[in-house]
Amino acid sequence: MSYADAAASSGPIGAEKIPEPTTVKSSPVSGNIEVVAEDKFDELKKAAESDAGKFEKDAKAFEKKAKKDIKNFEKKAKDEYSDLVALLSKKYQEASAYTSEFFSNLGDNTSKIVAKSSTELENPVVVIQAVAGISGIVAGYIGYLERHRIRTDSNVVLAIHGAVITGLIGLDVYLFGKYYPQYDKKSKKL
Structure with a gap:
């Protein structure tokens, strides 16, 4: 069978034709329908x-x-x-x-x-205090940047750092309390 013959047929080679569908014939109602009076x-x-x-x-x-x-x-x-x-x-x-x-x-x-700051900055103790504070901030920032190099797993290292910081703060408070009144210009003006 040729390709053209196969395409012209109703299906694959050797297939039978599909039968026509059955038709439903209408009939009068009977059976399972309930009729009501x-x-x-x-x-x-x-x-x-x-x-x-x-x-x-x-x-x-x-x-x-x-x-x-x-x-x-x-x-x-x-x-x-x-x-x-x-x-x-x-x-x-x-x-x-x-x-x-x-x-x-x-x-x-x-x-x-501004007026109070200019009066306070005439006292050399306040200027040194400001410089020390700024230096502490810069040192803290550098320590923060270099924190991966500092071995903080040793409690001895941490204790030494804490002792140094505490000692510097204590020394600063002592020196400020001792020398600030000597150079205070406000009390001398009164």
Whole structure:
């Protein structure tokens, strides 16, 4: 068989043709269908109408209650929204007043701080204190950057570092307490 003959046939080579589907013949109703008498049918119809009426009444009652609940919710939500807006407005006004007061006093406070700082910086103990503080911050930062090189698994190393830091702070407090009053220009001005 040639390719053209095979393509022209209804299926693969040697296959039989598919038979025609059977047709259904209509016949009068008989068998498993229950026939109800007219008076019984009227009773069933009235019961169904009664059930439908009850369902409709229940649905209307539910709809009425749902509308009432929605109305109450909307009213309550409006009240809550109004309270929230009032609270936010009040807090905004308080923040605005605080910011305004802060910036209005900023110039006075800054000038007082600068005047006090210039008086304090005339004392050499304060200058040495500032230099020591800045040096401590720089040393701490370098220690932070080099922390992977410092072996902190030994408690002795940690104890030595802690003792050195504590000793330097104690010495600083002692020297500041002893020499600050000698060079204090404020007490001599009075």
